[in-house]
Amino acid sequence: MVEVRLENVTKRFGRVVAVNNVTLEFPDGRFSALLGPSGSGKSTLLYLIAGIYKPTSGRIFFGDREVTHLPPKERNVGLVFQNYALYPHMKVYDNIAFPLRLRKIPESTVDAKVQEVAKLLRIEELLDRYPSQLSGGQQQRVALARALVKEPDVLLLDEPLSNLDALLRLTIRAELKKLQKKLGITAIHVTHDQAEAMSMADVIVVIDHGRVQQVGSPDDVYNRPRNLFVAGFIGSPPANMLHGHVHHSTAVEVEVAGARFQPREEYAKVLAEAGLEEVIVVFRPEHAQLSLEPSPNALSIVGEVYVVEPLGKENIVTMIVAGVPVKVVTPPDVRPQAGEKLYITVPVSRVMLFDPETELNLEQLAEPRGLCPD
Ligand SMILES: Nc1ncnc2c1ncn2[C@@H]1O[C@H](COP(=O)(O)OP(=O)(O)O)[C@@H](O)[C@H]1O
Ligand SMILES: [Mg+2]
Secondary structure: OOOEEEEEEEEEEOOEEEEEEEEEEEOOOOEEEEEOOOOOOHHHHHHHHHOOOOOOEEEEEEOOEEOOOOOHHHOOEEEEOOOOOOOOOOOHHHHHHHHHHHOOOOHHHHHHHHHHHHHHOOOHHHOOOOHHHOOHHHHHHHHHHHHHOOOOOEEEEEOOOOOOOHHHHHHHHHHHHHHHHHHOOEEEEEEOOHHHHHHHOOEEEEEEOOEEEEEEOHHHHHHOOOEHHHHHHOOOOOOEEEEEEEEEOOOEEEEEOOEEEOOOHHHHHHHHHHOOOEEEEEEOHHHOEEEOOOOOOEEEEEEEEEEEEEOOOOEEEEEEEOOEEEEEEEOOOOOOOOOOEEEEEEEHHHOEEEOOOOOEEHHHHHOOOOOOOO
């Protein structure tokens, strides 16, 4: 077990900067998620840690040991790929034993270790089968067993659940989290699925265009997104964003879609100090309500019902506000008619304000230090 540290790591492929000057620490013994859209540089970052790629510049450390120039086999990492990459001509047993045999470990030790990890992953009954005789979920367990059998210092997972069907994904997600906690191994899990990252990880690293956007707990990235990208990427349906105009009178007020509200004190202070005229007003669909009357001490804007999507446990109502769609999650019994005019009401404590220029959450300007190390 070690922490994994990157210092100013950049990886270029020709003109493409896949990983752009990343400085970051994945804590010892914790489950970290590397979360970002497709093409954001997640896999490249993981393969840099594994030693499959060499950085163009920068340094990588496992604990105190610099590994920047070490080949994969000298790093003691366990790697699981999206497509499992099992050897089709080898039985499950031999697939799992393979990394140990590569190290010329005596066959009796190999057998003990294979049996132990098979028990841990509950695949003892499958050892005599070929990969083609296994379901996707079983193949995934075998791939995990093969990664864990050599007792790696770091477990690296590249979208390991994305080839599984939705139900199995939920099951394995919970098991994987449990397993990581049991082993206390440093794990880095690459995913583009924000719900997966939120549900599994102790630490979430949000990445876009090869750059770290925010590092934080699931609570941090949901409640205190550092910038507009994180605010829009975390949460489903995504956060609503509207343009707001700031009025600097006795009290600072923000006008959005014809309605005015007084923002939270931290925001009011930053707006007054910075003298900002324009802001992006952001709130989550699950924090808004629909009502017939405006509500005091809240952001209340008028919208027209566009469409209602019933999901059973709740509805997603799309409203049109000043030509812009705004989503609201309502209880199942709230089913307004298309064309109806209603107030969208959001408690001021749930309204976030961002700078349209820098795209940063203005909240962090109220704090002595930023939310992110860079
Ligand atoms: N071996 C490679 N050669 C050239 N470009 C690559 C290579 N691997 C990745 N890239 C590019 O680097 C960027 C990041 O890719 P990747 O790390 O695979 O993203 P992700 O895993 O987040 O989807 C993409 O623009 C991708 O096309
Ligand atoms: Mg990838």
